[in-house]
Amino acid sequence: MxxxxxxxxxxxAVNILMTWAIYLPYRVAHLHFITIANMAISxxxxxYLVMTLKFPFFWALLIGFAVGGLIGxxxxxxxxxxxxxxxxxxxxxxxxxxxxxxxxxxxxGGTMGMFGLPNIxxxxxxxxxLIILILYGLVLLVGFLIHRFDNSRLGKAASAIFVxxxxxxxxxxxxxxxxxxxxxxxxxxxxxxxxxxxxxxxSFHLDFFTFHxxxxxxxxxxVGGYSTLWGSLLMAPILYGVPLMFPAxxxxxRMVIYGVILIIILVLKPEGFITRKFVYNIGIRLSxxxxxx
Amino acid sequence: MAQNETKTASPSGxxxxxxxxxxxxxxxxxxxxxxxxxxxxxEIVVLIGANGAGKTTLLSSILxxxxxxxxxxxxxxxxxxxxxxxxxxxxGVCLVPEGRGVFASMSVMDNLLLGxxxxxxxxxxxxxxxxxxxxxxxxRKNQVAKTLSGGERQMLSIARGLMSAPxxxxxxxxxxxxxxxxxxxIFTILQMLNKEGYTILLSxxxxxxxxxxxxxxxxxxxxxxxxxxxAQQLLSDPGVKAAYLxx
Amino acid sequence: MQVFIxxxxxxxxxxxxxxxxxxGFNLLLLVxxxxxxxxxxxxxxxxxxxWVVLNATGNNLLLGILAGVLSSIVLNVVSxxxxxxxxxxxxxxxxNSTMVVSMGMGFIITDILSHSFNHGFPIAYPxxxxxxxxLFRIGLISVQVGQVWSLAIGAVAVSAxxxxxxxxxxxxxxxxxxxxxxxxxxxxxxxxxxxxxSYALSGIMGGMSAILIAMLLHSASPGLxxxxxxxxxxxxxxxxxxNLVGGLVVGLALGVIEALIQGYAAGSWSxxxxxxxxxxxxxxxxxxxxxxxx
Numbered sequence: 001m002x003x004x005x006x007x008x009x010x011x012x013a014v015n016i017l018m019t020w021a022i023y024l025p026y027r028v029a030h031l032h033f034i035t036i037a038n039m040a041i042s043x044x045x046x047x048y049l050v051m052t053l054k055f056p057f058f059w060a061l062l063i064g065f066a067v068g069g070l071i072g073x074x075x076x077x078x079x080x081x082x083x084x085x086x087x088x089x090x091x092x093x094x095x096x097x098x099x100x101x102x103x104x105x106x107x108x109g110g111t112m113g114m115f116g117l118p119n120i121x122x123x124x125x126x127x128x129x130l131i132i133l134i135l136y137g138l139v140l141l142v143g144f145l146i147h148r149f150d151n152s153r154l155g156k157a158a159s160a161i162f163v164x165x166x167x168x169x170x171x172x173x174x175x176x177x178x179x180x181x182x183x184x185x186x187x188x189x190x191x192x193x194x195x196x197x198x199x200x201x202x203s204f205h206l207d208f209f210t211f212h213x214x215x216x217x218x219x220x221x222x223v224g225g226y227s228t229l230w231g232s233l234l235m236a237p238i239l240y241g242v243p244l245m246f247p248a249x250x251x252x253x254r255m256v257i258y259g260v261i262l263i264i265i266l267v268l269k270p271e272g273f274i275t276r277k278f279v280y281n282i283g284i285r286l287s288x289x290x291x292x293x
Numbered sequence: 294m295a296q297n298e299t300k301t302a303s304p305s306g307x308x309x310x311x312x313x314x315x316x317x318x319x320x321x322x323x324x325x326x327x328x329x330x331x332x333x334x335x336e337i338v339v340l341i342g343a344n345g346a347g348k349t350t351l352l353s354s355i356l357x358x359x360x361x362x363x364x365x366x367x368x369x370x371x372x373x374x375x376x377x378x379x380x381x382x383x384x385g386v387c388l389v390p391e392g393r394g395v396f397a398s399m400s401v402m403d404n405l406l407l408g409x410x411x412x413x414x415x416x417x418x419x420x421x422x423x424x425x426x427x428x429x430x431x432x433r434k435n436q437v438a439k440t441l442s443g444g445e446r447q448m449l450s451i452a453r454g455l456m457s458a459p460x461x462x463x464x465x466x467x468x469x470x471x472x473x474x475x476x477x478x479i480f481t482i483l484q485m486l487n488k489e490g491y492t493i494l495l496s497x498x499x500x501x502x503x504x505x506x507x508x509x510x511x512x513x514x515x516x517x518x519x520x521x522x523x524a525q526q527l528l529s530d531p532g533v534k535a536a537y538l539x540x
Numbered sequence: 541m542q543v544f545i546x547x548x549x550x551x552x553x554x555x556x557x558x559x560x561x562x563x564g565f566n567l568l569l570l571v572x573x574x575x576x577x578x579x580x581x582x583x584x585x586x587x588x589x590x591w592v593v594l595n596a597t598g599n600n601l602l603l604g605i606l607a608g609v610l611s612s613i614v615l616n617v618v619s620x621x622x623x624x625x626x627x628x629x630x631x632x633x634x635x636n637s638t639m640v641v642s643m644g645m646g647f648i649i650t651d652i653l654s655h656s657f658n659h660g661f662p663i664a665y666p667x668x669x670x671x672x673x674x675l676f677r678i679g680l681i682s683v684q685v686g687q688v689w690s691l692a693i694g695a696v697a698v699s700a701x702x703x704x705x706x707x708x709x710x711x712x713x714x715x716x717x718x719x720x721x722x723x724x725x726x727x728x729x730x731x732x733x734x735x736x737x738s739y740a741l742s743g744i745m746g747g748m749s750a751i752l753i754a755m756l757l758h759s760a761s762p763g764l765x766x767x768x769x770x771x772x773x774x775x776x777x778x779x780x781x782x783n784l785v786g787g788l789v790v791g792l793a794l795g796v797i798e799a800l801i802q803g804y805a806a807g808s809w810s811x812x813x814x815x816x817x818x819x820x821x822x823x824x825x826x827x828x829x830x831x832x833x834x
Contacts, residue, residue, distance in 0.1 A: 084636050085777060086822060088773075092770045092773075104812075215647045219644075253651065258644075263648075
């Protein structure tokens, strides 16, 4: 496998996982950008554990998941039922604080970053294969869980909250519980993904965790469609991959391109490309075919 | 009865407002199905009907808030069914909404001046007239509107409409939620305004009092006009008596 | 004590900029019914326009200031139809989708700034705008001409805004829409046109802020917009979204807190401390200290 293919596959998986991490809380209208801070916190922590304290990779990964979930849980105690804009600003504040703290911590390399993380397998090729295996295993697992969630009673409760909080409350939905559950789950996913993100490149740098990530994940989710998990799955490889085919000069305008696409989609097709109705229709078609066979 | 002597206006000449075959729907629900009514200058016309019969929808589509699906609305010789609300207000239609929609956190004076948004050059003259009719508002002009009583708010709402120097006043359910004695006041005020030359189209569930004050009426049932006539005719109609007068 | 006084002056001048920006942001929220998250990013774009015009005209202050204010108005008004369209498509006012559109605008502007101006390096403003030597200096702390100006102009602008809001026809219409858009429409206030007036007015305030920030900071960088956007939204949330008086208090408070932290704490940590303070307040009261007014 070529190196560029390796990066394409791994970054696509990261984008899918992270877009899902934002998709989930957005089921209750929360844009939970704290997930990006979670990536950085868990990632740097895992890097520190492996590099300095010589932890095995899998322990560090598990700790990354756990720390993500823990932060998500503590924060969700306060903003489990907060309005959208409050959740957004808490996320951004976390990103800023995390960046400032990392910048000023010599133990994780400060502004220099952290280099030379070890291979997690015996050879560099083995390392790459194992990373891809773990990432796509995670995509399958998280995708399956989200799919189950979307079709569960909780998923319907979340949809009710998205449309009208007061109505949902009157139907007996515990808004805060559902919000908390989604926030914590998305922070767990983000924490683990952050660890893997660093191990893809075998390094951590502050430039990995800037606002361009907000742009990429938000464009992916809104262009793909925020009402199903399939939109993110489809759009993550397209939005990441298609610009790679253009010359570097155009690629450097990536954020402008994303911004323009995002605005155009919101103006013309506010629900994104893949809507719930679209998925439903495909489902019906598939089941008809099955009947014919 | 003295009241009957005042009911001299008769449907003659050119109607000030003419609604023809108006249909309005909200999604799949047809709120109005081909309604036609006429209001002549100097009249008080009342729309009576149960909740959900389409009275509020009719008034709000005349003003241009609710878009119509089919039919025409002619006001003062001009078609207005496609015009935006602010144009219609400028032209001389105003709506006194149900529930006395005043701006609660703004002062009485601000509320009145909002009514005169397109007519500020005549605001002093109009304020003087409005305060002449509603002295209580003059006393309270610097108070915040939410401190007013229900009846005072209804007066403010009517006064705000008058500030735009309207030719036609649409009044939606003025008596709802008011004490009976206040309701009498409100109808007295509407009759007085009518004598001053204002044309009024009123929607009302309190059919008896409204018909007593009005010249003519239309009965609306599930989006269609089922009966029309002078107020006297409607008051003595057995169907109206049974359905709306509780007799 | 001198450090304290100097930092209070610095803080108030910084705070007056936050107040201007938060007021413009809240005006758009209340009257145009959008969350223009990237409004401060648009302001930073105007700062770059000022810089370009100053460079091109040999530091002609008048032209620079004019260009800054005009570009801010134009950018704001031009974005109005996009926001209107998004809201219409949704059938109802959905502030969340306007926030996402605004963020998209922010990505575009920030990326353009980091590509097309000064190779993405921070830009510096000439002395005839920033005022040159400080008025007085105590140790590392100094009070600059730009700070005094921004405090004075900020105070005048905010007072003028409140006079406009409470004493004029347009202000009355603004308040009516912010209290009850449907009721305002009913009494005959043209909602769209009044909304566009609010875009223009917040554009004027943004343009003035652009000049004041340039005078105060002496420089700008592509990342400044995101930073300001974040702080302005935080100020508005801490105050209670749409609460103009609250924004006034919290904006000034944030400026003073930041300046005091800078005066007494190690430089690289000062930003983090301000953010932690904001975070605690937001987590403690997600609906703001003074209550939401929408």
